[in-house]
Amino acid sequence: MSSEPSTTYVWPSLAARNARALIDFYVGAFGFTISALYGEGDRVDHCELSWPLGGGIMLGDERPESGEGLRAGTFGAYVVTDNPDALHDRAIAAGATLVRALNDTDYGSREFAVRDPEGNRWSFGTYRGAEHSHPH
Numbered sequence: 001m002s003s004e005p006s007t008t009y010v011w012p013s014l015a016a017r018n019a020r021a022l023i024d025f026y027v028g029a030f031g032f033t034i035s036a037l038y039g040e041g042d043r044v045d046h047c048e049l050s051w052p053l054g055g056g057i058m059l060g061d062e063r064p065e066s067g068e069g070l071r072a073g074t075f076g077a078y079v080v081t082d083n084p085d086a087l088h089d090r091a092i093a094a095g096a097t098l099v100r101a102l103n104d105t106d107y108g109s110r111e112f113a114v115r116d117p118e119g120n121r122w123s124f125g126t127y128r129g130a131e132h133s134h135p136h
Contacts, residue, residue, distance in 0.1 A: 010055070011048075011056065011057065011058045012057050012058070012075070012077055013057065013058040013059065013070065014057065014058075014059045014070065014072075014074075014075035014120060015059065015060065015061070015062040015063070015070035015071060015072050016044070016059055016060070016061055016062060016072050016118055017061075017062055017072040017073070017118055018042075018061075018118075019039075019043075019044035019047060019059055019060055019061045020042055020044055021117070022059065022116065022117065022118055023037070023044070023047055023049065023059070025094065025095070025116055025117055026049055026116070027049075028094050029090060029091045029094030029095065029096055029116075030079075030087065030090075030091060030122070030124075031051075031052060031087070031090070032049035032050065032051060032056070032057070033049065033050050033052070034047065034048075034049060034050075035048040035049065035050045035056065036048040039060070039061075043061055044059070044060045044061050045060050045061070046058065046060050047059050047060060051079060053080055053081070053082070057077070072118050072119075073118045073119035073120060074119075074120070075120040075121070076120065076121040076122070076123075077120075077121075077122055077123070078123045078124075078125070078127075079122065079123070079124050080124075080125070080126065080127070080128050081124045081125065081126065082126065084102060084110045084111055084112060084124055084125055084126060085102060085110070087124050088102045088112045088124070091114050091122075091124075092114070095117065096114035096115065096116060096122070097114055097115040098112070098113075098114055099113040099114055099115055099121060100112055100113035100123070105125075105127070107127060108126075108127070109125040109126045109127035110125060110126050111123060111124060111125025111126065111127065112124060112125070
């Protein structure tokens with residue numbers, strides 16, 4: 001990976017019932033790092049979490065009054081990792097609920113899926129997308 005800072009152009013976003021607790025879980029269980037965090041007291045208005053291999057997510061506390069329609073517990077994501085076995089063990093030890101056991105797929109990925117404490121589904125694996133899987 002280049003030492004140049006990367007720019008993220010797609011930011012998956014989610015709402016949380018308790019964003020501060022969920023942020024702590026994502027940092028401890030999955031290894032995200034906090035890039036930005038705004039809010040007063042226990043409330044999180046906006047948080048950016050960076051993924052070590054690039055990219056990130058945005059989250060904040062659920063705001064039904066905003067009319068944006070984001071509901072807590074409905075998010076799902078696939079995240080690339082170079083070490084799914086260690087991440088699997090870390091996530092389970094931190095309290096993630098196993099959805100799909102660590103496995104080797106027929107498309108060459110090693111992956112697993114879990115749910116976070118608010119019910120969001122996270123899949124982690126070595127698959128980097130079609131453009132990285134086939135020669136051009």
